Amino acid sequence: MTKINRILIANRGEIACRIIRTCKKLAIETIAVYSEADKELPFVKMATKAVNLGTSEAKESYLNIEKIIKICQAEQVDAVHPGYGFLSENADFADALAKAGIIFIGPSSAAIRAMGSKSEAKVIAEKVGVPTIKGYMGSDQSEDFLLAKAKEIGFPILIKATHGGGGKGMRRVDEGGEFAPALASCQREAQGAFGNAAVMLEKYIIDPRHIELQIFGDQQGTILTLSERDCSLQRRHQKVLEEAPAIGLSDETRAGLHRDAMAIAKAVNYVGAGTVEFLVDAPGSYYFLEMNTRLQVEHPVTEMVLGLDLVEWQIRTAEGKPLPLKQEQLHPQGHAIEVRIYAEDPAQGFLPSTGKIITLSLPPSDEVRFDNGYAVGNQVSIFYDPMLAKLIVYGDNRKVAMQTLVQALIDLKIKGVKTNREFLIELLQNPDICDLLPNIAYLDQKMTELLAVAEPDIIVKELLAKELIKSRPIRGSSPWDIPDDWRHMNHGHRQVRFECEGQIVEMMTTLEELPHKAMTVDNEPGSVSLSYNGKIYRATTYNADHYLDESDTPDQKLNAPMPGRVISVVTQAGNKVSAGTPLLILEAMKMEHTIRAPFDGIVETVFYNTGDFVNEGAELARVIAA
Numbered sequence: 024m025t026k027i028n029r030i031l032i033a034n035r036g037e038i039a040c041r042i043i044r045t046c047k048k049l050a051i052e053t054i055a056v057y058s059e060a061d062k063e064l065p066f067v068k069m070a071t072k073a074v075n076l077g078t079s080e081a082k083e084s085y086l087n088i089e090k091i092i093k094i095c096q097a098e099q100v101d102a103v104h105p106g107y108g109f110l111s112e113n114a115d116f117a118d119a120l121a122k123a124g125i126i127f128i129g130p131s132s133a134a135i136r137a138m139g140s141k142s143e144a145k146v147i148a149e150k151v152g153v154p155t156i157k158g159y160m161g162s163d164q165s166e167d168f169l170l171a172k173a174k175e176i177g178f179p180i181l182i183k184a185t186h187g188g189g190g191k192g193m194r195r196v197d198e199g200g201e202f203a204p205a206l207a208s209c210q211r212e213a214q215g216a217f218g219n220a221a222v223m224l225e226k227y228i229i230d231p232r233h234i235e236l237q238i239f240g241d242q243q244g245t246i247l248t249l250s251e252r253d254c255s256l257q258r259r260h261q262k263v264l265e266e267a268p269a270i271g272l273s274d275e276t277r278a279g280l281h282r283d284a285m286a287i288a289k290a291v292n293y294v295g296a297g298t299v300e301f302l303v304d305a306p307g308s309y310y311f312l313e314m315n316t317r318l319q320v321e322h323p324v325t326e327m328v329l330g331l332d333l334v335e336w337q338i339r340t341a342e343g344k345p346l347p348l349k350q351e352q353l354h355p356q357g358h359a360i361e362v363r364i365y366a367e368d369p370a371q372g373f374l375p376s377t378g379k380i381i382t383l384s385l386p387p388s389d390e391v392r393f394d395n396g397y398a399v400g401n402q403v404s405i406f407y408d409p410m411l412a413k414l415i416v417y418g419d420n421r422k423v424a425m426q427t428l429v430q431a432l433i434d435l436k437i438k439g440v441k442t443n444r445e446f447l448i449e450l451l452q453n454p455d456i457c458d459l460l461p462n463i464a465y466l467d468q469k470m471t472e473l474l475a476v477a478e479p480d481i482i483v484k485e486l487l488a489k490e491l492i493k494s495r496p497i498r499g500s501s502p503w504d505i506p507d508d509w510r511h512m513n514h515g516h517r518q519v520r521f522e523c524e525g526q527i528v529e530m531m532t533t534l535e536e537l538p539h540k541a542m543t544v545d546n547e548p549g550s551v552s553l554s555y556n557g558k559i560y561r562a563t564t565y566n567a568d569h570y571l572d573e574s575d576t577p578d579q580k581l582n583a584p585m586p587g588r589v590i591s592v593v594t595q596a597g598n599k600v601s602a603g604t605p606l607l608i609l610e611a612m613k614m615e616h617t618i619r620a621p622f623d624g625i626v627e628t629v630f631y632n633t634g635d636f637v638n639e640g641a642e643l644a645r646v647i648a649a
Contacts, residue, residue, distance in 0.1 A: 024342050024343035024344060025101070025126065025342055025343060026101075026342060027051060027101045027102045027126065027338055027341065027342050028051060028052060028101055029051065029052045029053075029054065029071075029098070029099065029100045029101050029102075030042075030046055030051055030052070030053055030054070030100060030101065030102050030103065030104050030128070030338075031053075031054040031056065031091070031094065031095050031098065031100040031102075031103045031104075032053060032054065032055055032056070032066070032070070032103075032104050032106065033056060033085065033091055033103050033104070033105045033106065033109065033110055033116075034085065034104075034105060034106030034107070034108070034109055034111075035057065035058070035061050035064065035066060035085060035106075035396070035407065036061075036064065036066065036396030036397075036407070036408075036410070037394045037395055037396030037410070037411075037412055037413060038106040038107060038108075038318075038320075038396075039055060039066035039069075039070075039106060039396070040065055040066045040069060040394070040395070040396055041334065041394050042104050042106065042334055043055070043066060043069045043070055044069075045332055045334040045335050045338070046338075048332075048335070049335065049338065051338070052071040052072075053069075053070040053071045053072075054070060054071065054072050054073070054074060054094070054095075054098045054100055055067050055069070055070035055072070055073040055074070056073070056074050056075075056076050056084075056085070056091060056094060057073055057074075057075060057076060057084075058075075058076050058077065058078065058079045058080075058081075058084035058085065058406070059075070059077065059078060059079045060079035060402070060404040060406050060407075061079075061404075062075065063400070063401055063402070064396060064397065064398075064401055065395075065396065065397070065398050065401075066396065072098070074094050074098065076090060076091075076094075077090075079404065079406045080406060081109065081406065081407065085109045085110070086109055086110060086218075088110065088113070088115065088116050088119055091103075091110070091116075092119055092120065092123055092125075095120070095123065095125050096123060096125075100125060101125070101126060102125060102126035102127070102128050102338075102341060103120055103125060103126070103127055103128060104128040104334075104337070104338075105127070105128070105129060105317065106317075106318065107317050107318055107319065107320055108408065111129065111316075111317040111318075112135055112139045112186075112315070112316050112317055113135070114132040114133075114135040114136045114139065115132075117129065117131070117132040117135060118132045126341050126342075127341075128295070128337050128338060128341045129295050129296075129316065129317060129337075129341075130240075130291075130293055130294050130295050130297065130316050131292070131294065133291070133292075134291040134292065134293055134294070134316055135316045137291045138287075138291060138297075138313075138314040138315075138316050139186055139316060140185050140186060141160070141183060141184075141185045141186075141223050141313050142160030142161075142185050142223050143160075144287075144311075144313060144314055145158070145160060145311065146160070147287065147290050147291065148283075148287055148311040150290070151283075151286045151287060151289075151290050152283075152286070153283040153286060153287060153311045154283075154308070154309060154310050154311060155310055155311050156225050156226050156228060156302070156310045156311075156312075157176055157225070157226045158176060158180075158223060158224050158225035158226060159172040159173075159175075159176065159223060159224040160185070160223045160224075164210075164220075164221055164222065166202075166203060166206060169182075169202075169206060169222070169224065170199065170202050170203070170206075172224055173196065173199070173202055173224055174199060176224060176225075176226050177226065178196065178197055178198055178199070178227075179195055179196065179197045179227040179229075180195075180196055180224050180225060180226060180227055181193060181194070181195055181196075181224070181225045181226075181227050182194045182196060182202075182205055182206055182209045182222050182223075182224060183209075183222060183223050183224075183225060184209065184210075184212070184213030184216075184217060184219070184220075184221070184222055185213075185219070185221045185222060185223050186213070186217045186218075186219040186221065191212055191213070191216045191217070192209050192210075192212045192213030192216060192217065192222070193209065193260045194206075194208060194209045195227055206222070208615065209222055210222060211590070211591070211615075212615060215590070215610070228302050228304060228310065229464075230304075230305065230462040230463075230464050231255075231302035231303055231304045231305075231310075231462055231463060232253065232255040232269075232302070232303045232304075232460065232462050232463065233253070233254045233255045233257065233262075233300065233301075233302060233303075233312075233463050234251055234252070234253055234254075234255075234269050234272070234280060234300075234301050234302075234303045234309070235251065235252050235254055235298050235299065235300040235301065235319075236248050236249075236250075236251055236252075236280055236281060236284035236298065236299045236300075236301075237249040237250055237251075237252065237296070237297075237298055237319070237322065237325045237333075238284055238285065238288045238293065238296075238297050238298065238299055239295070239296055239297070239333075239336060239340070239346060240288055240292075240293040240294045240295060240297070240340070240346075241294060241340045241344070241345050241346045242294055242340065242343050242345075243345050244292070245345065245346050246285050246288045246289050246293060247346060247348070247349075247350050247353065248281045248284050248285055248350070248353075249325055249329060249331070249353055250267050250268050250325045250328060250329060250353070250355045251267065251268050251269040251272070251277065251280060251281075252265055252266065252267045252268075252269060252321055252324060252325060253265070253266050253267070253268075253269040253270070253460070254300075254321060255460065255461055255462055255463050255465075256456065256461055256463075256465065256466060257463050257466060257467075258373070258466045258467065258470070259467065260463075262320070262321065262363070263362065263363070263447075263450075263466060264360065264361070264362055264450075264451075264456075265320075265321035265324055265360070265361045265362075266324055266358065266359065266360040266361070266421070266424070267324040267325050267327075267328050267355065267358070267359050268328060268355045268358070270358075270421060270460070271460045272303070272307070273307050275307070276303065276307040276309065279309065280301055280303075280309060283299075283301075283309075283311070284299035284301075287299050287311070287314060288314075293316075294340060295316075295337055295340055295341065296317065296318045296319075296322070296333055296336065296337050297314060297315060297316050297317070298314065298315045298319045299311070299314050300312040300313050300314070300315070302463075318333065318334070318337065320363070320410075320413065321361050323359070323361055323392060323394060323413065323415040324359035324360065324361050324415060325359075327357075327359035327392070327415060327417045328355040328356055328357055328358065328359050328417075329353060329354075329355055329356075330356075357417055357418060357419050357420070357424075358417070358418055358419070358420055358421045358423070358424045359415060359416065359417045359418075359424060360415070360416055360421075360424045360425065360428050361413055361414065361415040361416075362413070362414050362428065362432070362447050362451075363410050363412075363413055363414075363443075364410070364411045364412040364413065364414060364435070364437070364442055364443065364444060364447075365409045365410055365411065365442060365443045366378075366403045366409040366410075366411050366440040366441065366442060367409050367441065367442065367443055368441040369443055369445075369446040369474060370474065371584065373443070374584050374585050374616065375405070375409045375585050375587075375611045375614055376403070376409070376440040376441035376442070376585070377402075377403050377404060377405055377440065377585070377586055377611075377639070378402070378403055378439050378440045379400065379401070379402050379403075379439050379440075380397055380398070380399055380400065380401050380402075380403065380437065380438070380439040380440060381399065381400075381438050381439035382399065382436050382437060382438035382439065383395070383397065383398065383399050383436070383437055383438075384435075384436045385414075385431065385434055385435045385436070386434050388427075388431070390416055390417050390418065390427050391414070391415070391416050391427065391431045392414075392415040392416070392417075393412060393413075393414055393415075393435075394412060394413040394415065395411070395412035395413075396410075396411060396412060397411050397412070403439075403440050405585075405586045405587050405588070405611040405636075409614070411437070411440075411442065414428070414431055414432065414435065416428045416431055422457070425451060425456075425457055428451060429448060429451050429452060432444055432447055432448045432451070433448060446473075446474070449473070450473060453473070455469075581606065581618055581621070581642070581643050581644045581645070581646065582640050582641060582642055582643065583609060583618075583637045583638065583639055583640060583641045583643055584609075584616060584639070585609065585611050585616065585639050586611060586636075586637065586638050586639045587609040587610055587611030587616070587636070587637060588609065588610050588611070588634065588635070588636050588637070589607055589608070589609060589631045589632065589633055589634065589635045589636075589637060589643075590608050590609070590610045590615070590633065590634075591607065591608040591633055592606075592607050592629060592631070592632060592633050593605045593606065593607065593608065594606045594607075594626050594629065594644075595626065595629060596626050596627060596628055596629060597625065597626065598625070598626045599624075599625055599649065600620040600623070600624060600625070600626060600646065601620065601623050602619075602620055602621060602622045602623055603619050603620060604619060604620045605617050605618070605619055606618045606619060606620055606626065606629070606643070606644050606646075607629070607631070607643055607644060609637070618643055618644065620646050621646065622646070622648065623648070623649055624646045624647050624648045624649045625646065625647055625649050626644060626645075626646055627644075627645040627646065627647045628644060628645045629643070629644045630642055630643055630644060630645075631643055
C-alpha cells in the first residue's frame with residue numbers, strides 16, 4: 024500500500040472544492056491547477072497551492088495532458104484526482120501518469136478503455152448476460168452507411184458519441200430526413216468535447232426511466248453496489264434532478280440491476296468509483312446503457328442516504344486499502360435529491376448566461392448541502408460548463424425531501440447571472456414530478472407547458488404586472504407585527520398590504536402545511552419575483568438582444584444571444600435562405616446554439632469567421648427580404 028500525501032486536482036469549480044474538503048479532512052495537501060478564466064474562483068484559494076495552466080480554452084488548459092504531467096512532477100505529487108469531465112475518463116492520461124510514477128485516482132486504463140467506449144462496453148455487457156439495446160457499434164462512420172444502419176434498426180434512433188458522457192454528442196432522430204444534420208452536429212460536438220468524433224446508433228426506447236447503480240471496487244477484487252439513483256428527469260439527455268434511492272421498482276427489478284451492475288464491474292476488474300447506467304421500461308425490463316468510469320456529478324445523493332464520503336473511499340482504494348464496509352452493511356436510509364444550479368436562462372431556451380456574481384447566499388441547514396464552485400465577485404465565463412453549484416437535500420422520505428428542496432431553492436439567492444432556480448421551483452411543485460415518476464422524455468415533451476408562467480391569483484398578478492423594481496410591506500403590516508390568527512408552524516392567514524410605486528395592493532397570505540409556505544419578495548433590476556405559498560411568480564422587463572425590436576423592419580441584423588465562439592459558418596453573402604435556415608453556429612459553455620434566418624431572404628453580410636469569439640449582442644449576419 025502507498026500513502027498519498029499530496030494530490031493534484033485536475034479539474035475546476037465545485038468538484039475541485041469538494042475534493043479539497045475531503046483532502047483537508049484527511050490531512051492531504053492539494054495542488055490546484057487553474058486557467059486564466061478561473062484564477063479568482065474559490066478552489067484556487069482553498070488548495071494548499073495553485074498553479075496557473077495559462078490560457079482559458081479547455082484544450083490548452085484542463086485537457087492539456089503534457090502540461091499537467093509537468094506540473095505533477097514539479098510539485099512532486101503522489102496522485103491525481105481527475106474529478107468528472109475533462110480527463111477523468113481519458114485512458115491516455117491514466118497511462119501517462121503511471122509512466123511518471125503517479126497514482127491515478129480512478130480505475131485502470133484498461134477498464135477506462137473498455138467502458139469508455141460505449142460499443143465495447145455493450146459487447147462486454149452482452150458477454151456477461153446483461154440485456155442491451157439493439158444498435159450499431161462498428162468502425163464504418165460514413166454518413167451513407169450509418170443512415171442505412173439507422174433504417175435497418177428502425178426509427179426513432181439515438182446517435183451517440185462512443186466516447187461521450189453527460190448528454191454530450193447525443194441526438195434523437197425520428198426519420199431519415201433528420202439524420203444527416205443530426206449526425207454532423209453530434210460528431211462535431213463529440214470531437215470538441217471528447218477529442219473523438221466516432222458515434223454509435225441505438226434503438227430509442229420509448230418512455231423509459233434512467234436508473235443507475237453506484238458501484239465501488241478495491242484492489243483486493245471486492246465489488247460493492249452502494250445504491251441506485253433515479254436520474255430520469257432530463258432535458259435533452261442532461262440530468263435535471265437526481266435522487267436516491269430509486270423508488271417504484273419491483274424487488275425483482277432492483278435485485279437484477281444490482282446483480283448485473285456488479286457483473287459488468289467484475290468483468291473489467293474495476294477499482295474505484297463507477298456508475299453503471301440502465302434504461303428501465305414500464306413493465307420493469309431493463310437494458311444496459313453505459314458505464315461511467317469516474318465519480319458522478321450526482322454522487323452526493325448516494326453519500327447522504329448511506330452516510331459515506333465517496334471521495335475518501337476513492338483515495339483509500341487508490342492507496343491499495345480494502346473497502347471499509349461489506350455489502351450487507353450498506354442500507355440506504357431516508358431519501359436524498361439533487362438539482363444542478365446552472366447559469367442559464369430558461370425563458371430564452373436555456374441559453375447560457377455569463378456575468379459577475381453579485382449575490383450568492385443560502386441559509387445553513389442540517390438537511391441541505393450546497394456544493395458550490397463560485398463566490399460573490401466571480402465571473403462566469405463562456406469557456407466551461409454552465410453549472411454553478413449543486414443543491415442536495417435529505418428527508419425521511421421523498422415527499423419531505425421534495426418540500427425541503429423547494430424551500431432551499433426559495434432561500435437560495437443568486438444575482439448577477441440568470442439561473443434555472445425559478446424554473447426548478449416551479450418544476451418541483453408540478454404534481455407529475457412530486458407524485459409520479461416521470462420518464463426521461465417527460466421534460467422534452469412538456470417543456471413548452473412548463474416554461475409558461477403560471478397564472479397567479481388576480482391580486483398577485485396585479486402586484487407583478489407593474490414591472491416593479493421596488494416592492495415593500497407597509498410598516499406595521501408585517502404578519503409578525505399584528506397579534507391575530509397568524510401562527511408559526513400552524514394554520515392561519517393574514518391580509519398583507521403592499522405599497523408598489525405609490526399604489527396599495529392587498530393580498531391574503533396563508534400558512535397551510537409547512538412554515539415555508541409564506542411570502543417573500545425578491546427584486547433585481549428589470550424583474551421581480553414573489554414567493555407565495557411555496558410558489559414562485561415573476562415578472563420581467565428583459566428583452567433578449569437577438570429578438571427583433573417592434574420598430575425593426577424586415578431587413579434586419581441578427582445578434583449573438585450569448586457570448587461565445589463561432590464554430591461553424593454555414594452560409595455566405597449572396598445566398599438565398601428560407602426562414603429557419605442555419606446561418607452560423609455558436610458555442611458557449613459546451614453548448615451549441617444555431618443562428619437561423621428569421622424569414623425568407625438573401626444573406627447580405629456575414630461578419631464573423633469560424634473560430635472567432637463574439638460578445639453578447641454582436642451583429643453576426645444581416646439578412647434582407649428577397
